[in-house]
Amino acid sequence: NFEKEFQEHVVNYFVREYDSGRTPHPCLACNDKIKFDFLLRRAMFLEADYIATGHYARLDRSSSGVKLLRGVDSGKDQSYVLFTLNQPELQKLLFPVGEYTKKEIRSLALEGSLPVADKPDSQEICFIPSGNYREFLQERIKARPGSFVDTSGKVLGDHPGIQFFTIGQRRRLGLKNNGLEPKFVLKIDNQTNEITLGEESELYRKRFSFKNLSLTHESYRSEVIDIFARIRYKAEESQATAFFNEDSGIVEFKDPQRAITPGQPVVFYKGEELLGGGIIENVLDDGPSLKQSKMLTTV
Template sequence: MDKEKEYKTKQRVVVAMSGGVDSSVAAYLLTQQGYDVLGVTMRLWAAEDGVVSSDHQGCCSIEDIEDARRVCQQLSIPHYVLNVEQEFKSHVIEYFLKQYESGRTPHPCIACNDKIKFDFLLRRSLAWDADFIATGHYARIQFEQGQYRLLRGIDSQKDQSYVLFGLGQAQLSRILLPVGSFDKNSIRDFAIQAGLHLANKADSQEICFIPQGTYHEFLNKHSESIPGDLVDKNGKVLGQHPGVGHFTIGQRRGIGLASAEPLFVTKISAESREVVVGPEHELFQTGILVESVNYITDEIPHSPIKIQAQIRYNSKAKPALLMPSENGAELWFEEPQKAITPGQAAVFYVDEQVIGGGYIRNPIPGEN
């Protein structure tokens, strides 16, 4: 019988607290379950001018650290601030820049989960003699038939299992996800019940190191943009562009070309510095090459299997055939998918379970 991971009492848990409602309630729930809880806020990034806008909806600000500290005070648990700015710069920001410079569209939150929360913090928690770490992610962990399994969160609108596909058995054995078994309304109710001052705080919506969402300005400041050509699928030059990092697959706005029909970015080549544009129907593809594939359990498929594949964070998983290979996998969808974007994650689901995932290398060429 399926059984969600039991939260044993009197064990120590380090809770990664961002200063938001979800991680705060995670800490509250664990204290209610009898754990010895420590709150840790990681200082990932500081605004270069030292100023964070009042309408900032990311995390990492001084206000967020103070919110986490106040919650820990309200819960009567210790709070620590861990400076990981250097690690974050190396593993997340530099990755973000290199991906855009290579014509790919990265998901920095996945890199942060893989390298910071569930690697650096997990290892650092040993110094506090912690048995587990916990986060406010909306996902669930089950232990069944000798394997830890990652499942979607109960709240389908908030599910974050997509960004956790890189986890393995050793990590899952030491991770608790208390909020994943509840919907968002229940989490806010818990916050009110606990008397937490931030019960109605808005969810973060932005990339934490780009608090205004102006990633073009960030790229201009931190990387070199080399101009190139805007071309159609046959290579005909239609105009020029300031640099491949300014574009993503499916983009319509900001192309700067007059046309009788709407034009979209359909392909980006960092090598030739060409950005290919075309009508909307040229965005649809059926097959994907996936690289850097991770399977969460030891039940690794060696032959084609039918799955549901999700190719971006805010999209639904769609029926596909997963064809494992030595160097990754191919995905073949039952229906063509729009704007398949290199650099984004392709995550593999069987029902509610994440069996693995990888990064989109490129769509498999076909007729448009």
């Protein structure tokens, strides 16, 4: 029973991140801490050879190690939330459904008379069955009202608390439009409690720092590497250059990306293989190309 661990490492983490003005990914925390830390260690204690999960991802085993690949079903691929896995963990895992599409898995479940054969896909956060995460947070975080400001610092109005907002948000801001262009959340400052609003075009940026770098194989660690990066679960990968420090780094996309969001994972791919990833920390101003700049020792 990992109820206490789930509360601390998933639910409490979720609340802390929103309270800090960041947007967490609770499924990532659940995979990293519950399934592939506590559960895996318990399985090894019980002398299990492997643990198998229902993730839509694939493993390619060879004498040089295990590669983590996308699932066959591109629409259900879950490799994005598995980037924290390392070689010792990958050696002990099985992803049997990753070689099938979701439709094929449902057919197999039906053939086996399994009760989950026609179970709807989960759309909500598992510990918030109502789907109302604002209400969930309101019950757990003390309200700290603050100000909406524009990019020049002019106050536009008041907000009930930074925990109710995320980068790129347009709806439910509580501001009167007064015939002006819609405003979007550009930045959330947990020090001043200010939320900066602006035009949608201002959401598009190319560069950001990240922390908690994790690589599926240490041989992938390189000072500067060309990769395809994904910054949210349902987003497409985009061409980028990444600079790796020991446990952090900087990513620069070839083309600007919409609503790069602190707290969300950034995941690195080369072809079908997931190389690793990290957690988005800060959106940075554009500057010299990463390949040309020698000023990347601090993030």
